[in-house]
């Protein structure tokens with residue numbers, strides 16, 4: 413049986429409590445595109461990109477402790493001007509994998525002599541994705557009137573009305589004229 417991506421054999425490691433082993437796995441994170449961006453403006457791990465997990469395994473009673481760094485490139489779009497942007501995710505993790513782990517154990521399950529790190533890689537990366545990122549801190553965004561990219565200069569439109577006045581305007585306009 414072929415091992416799943418992000419899996420590593422731990423039979424030898426687990427023969428001795430306290431034994432450690434360095435490891436590095438790189439593989440395509442999401443070959444079936446299950447975790448891609450589903451709506452505009454959402455960040456995702458770059459489609460087709462590889463993720464990596466590198467660190468150390470330690471054999472403990474009934475399990476393995478994983479201390480590692482998870483990495484992958486991300487892509488998304490600026491929440492103000494919709495420019496395509498991206499960067500690198502890098503997440504430090506330290507998690508236990510235990511035989512017969514249940515939800516209360518706050519540990520990942522360990523089955524047999526294969527350590528499957530995919531869930532850990534996935535959870536770490538998805539939690540680290542930037543929500544509503546900016547292309548730069550002072551991005552001026554698009555003009556709400558004409559749609560021009562205001563980073564590229566003044567489009568000449570009047571500045572939008574102050575939203576506080578806008579709501580007063582709504583209060584004032586009669587529903588039944």
Ligand SMILES: [Zn+2]
Nearest residue numbers: 490493547551
């Ligand atoms: Zn922007």
Ligand SMILES: [Zn+2]
Nearest residue numbers: 555558567569
């Ligand atoms: Zn404009």
